[in-house]
Amino acid sequence: MDKIRFFQRSLLGTECxxxxxxxxLMQGGACDSCRRILCFRHLYGSWLARLRSEVLGxxxxxxxxxxxxxxxxxxxxxxxx
Ligand SMILES: [Zn+2]
Ligand SMILES: [Zn+2]
Numbered sequence: 001m002d003k004i005r006f007f008q009r010s011l012l013g014t015e016c017x018x019x020x021x022x023x024x025l026m027q028g029g030a031c032d033s034c035r036r037i038l039c040f041r042h043l044y045g046s047w048l049a050r051l052r053s054e055v056l057g058x059x060x061x062x063x064x065x066x067x068x069x070x071x072x073x074x075x076x077x078x079x080x081x
Contacts, residue, residue: 018042018062032059 014023017036023029027040027050044050045063053060 016042018064029060031062031065033061033065036062038062 014025014037015021016023016028016039018038019042021039023037023039028038028043030037031043040050042064043060043062044053045066049066050060052058
């Protein structure tokens with residue numbers, strides 16, 4: 001059921017979980033690994049990575065996940081605790 005939540009969230013919130021900037025859903029999106037909504041710069045990092053994702057149909061992975069780092073949870077959920 002993660003997919004449904006993902007779509008709801010992408011419709012409502014379009015702020016990058018990494019920088020807080022506005023996410024253009026045509027360019028950015030959600031990381032398939034850490035589920036953060038990220039702007040183009042933080043999700044793909046480069047046009048080459050985006051192209052590879054689109055051409056190969058590979059799920060998008062953010063820069064941090066590709067680098068093998070585990071990013072912190074989104075600040076919205078962390079602030080509530
Ligand atoms: Zn960003
Ligand atoms: Zn990620």
